[in-house]
Amino acid sequence: MVTVGSAVFEFATATRIVFGPGRLSEAPALVRGLGAERVLLVTGKNPERARGLQKALEAQGLVVSTYSVEGEPTVDVVRRGLSVLAEARCDAVVALGGGSALDAGKALAALATQGGDPLDYLEVIGRGQPLTGVALPFVAIPTTAGTGSEVTRNAVLGSKEAQVKASLRGPQLLPRVALVDPDLLIGAPPSVLASSGMDALSQLIEPFLSARANPLTDALAREGLRRSARSLRRAVLSTEPDAEAREDLALASLFGGLCLANSGLGAVHGFAAPLGGMFDAPHGAVCAALLSAVLETNLRALRERAPEHPALPRYRELATLLTGHEGASAEDAIEWVEALRGALRIPGLARHGLTLERVPELVTKARAASSMKANPLPLTDAELTHIATRAL
Incomplete structure (x- = not known):
């Protein structure tokens, strides 16, 4: 029997989470406290955003080298970063930026002590060898509210x-x-808040419906969903500064990262992984385009093939959390997500280059994605095809 919300689970996260407005000022002392002397500071495509942090680290007596990640990280980007890190003899890594900078920083800190090539350890397309040993100390500082990569x-x-x-x-x-x-x-552009916020929303919804959901991630998902539902639209569309909305989005992203790391994801991210490789498409925007189609298809599959599945009543709870209305139906959740995507003006997948002719290729790649393993139930190729075409 499939169980959702099982009380048999484990939970892993960062050694220490520091949250709150203005706490960036604490970063230099935190890095120094890890025993670091020579730091690689990984930034996004605009390294100037990290200049203040660089100066503050140097004021702590740290020697700082920088490495800019201009787009989403690739195997080659990590290879070049490892050369920079080794040449500078860095003993710690700090990443300030969006999910791309954070993922690159994590990879660099872990691989610096491993030896070999990134493909030796990469799953699906690499050799998938397990990482061993201890990584360099790594500090993650997100500047967007979407990926949850910091945890x-x-x-x-x-x-x-x-x-x-x-x-x-x-x-x-x-x-x-x-x-x-x-x-x-x-100062984040509305388009960035929109796509990253929809990414965070999907990373709360998918673990909540996941075959691996557990009571701890359920609690985090419920709180994150409430905060995202009340603040995402406001944060993107309002022209006035809104500290409460910023805090809600940052917490929703953090909670989404904690949830996905410990309960898995589903078909949204099963598709997003190959789409990100096939096209130059922002991850959050891809997730936004897919979310309602996946929710609809999963709901229909559950009703047709697994009517006793415990994820079904969770759809109704999800609808209540999103809409704020007791007694909301499962369909209300899907309509709410689609309406939000429309309000935030996030386009379908055709805008990023997907065509009907490439849907079969996408379905084949998505079926093999690791995120698919936590979907509430396995989807057929016909169902996967429906998702991809509906998201166009």
């Missing part, structure tokens, strides 16, 4: 050759410190 034990890397994204995975990828400062969202 997950995987790093997603793309491969241009294989046209797919895959993960490095292991406890070594958990940061020693995750520092989440909602003030770092100030």
Whole structure:
């Protein structure tokens, strides 16, 4: 019998989570407290955003080298970063940026002590060898509210050759410190808030419906869903500064990361991994385009093939959490998600290059994605095809 919300589980996360407005100022002392002397500071495509942190680290007596990740991280990006890290003889890694910078930083900290090539340890397209030993101390500081990468034990890397994204995975990828400062969202473009916020929303919904859901992640998902539902639209569409909305989005993202790391995801991210490799598409926008189609297809499959499945009543609870209305139906959750995507003006997958002709290729790759394993139930190729075409 399938169980959801099982009381048999384990929970792993960063050694220390530091949350709150203005807490970026604590980062230099935290890094120094890890015993670091020479730091690799990994940034996003605009390294100027990290200049203040770099100066503050140097004021602590740390020697700082920088490495900029201009797009979503690839195997080659990590290879180049490892060369920079080794040449500078860094003994710690700090990443400040969105999910791309954080994933690259995690990979660099873990692989620096491993030897070999990233493909030796990458799942799906690599050799999938387990990571061993102890990673370099790593501090993750997100500047977007979407991926939750600051508290997950995987790093997603793309491969241009294989046209797919895959993960490095292991406890070594958990940061020693995750520092989440909602003030770092100030000035983020509405499009970034929208796509990253929808990513966080999907990372709360999928673990809540996951075949691996457990009571601890359920509690985090419920709280994160309430906060995302009340603040995401407001944060994106409002022209006024809103500290409460920033805090809600930062917490929703953090909770989503904790949930996905410990309960898995589902078909949304099963599709997102190959889509990110096939096209130059923002991860959050891809998840947003897929979310309602996956919810609809999973609901129909559950009703047709597993009417006693414990995920079914969770759809009604999900609808209540999103809409705020007791007695909301499962369909209300799907309609709410689709209406939110429309309000945030997030386009379908065709905007990123997906065509009907490439749907069979996408379905084949999605079926093999690790995230599919936690979907409430296995989906048929016809159902996967329906999701992809509906999300166009």
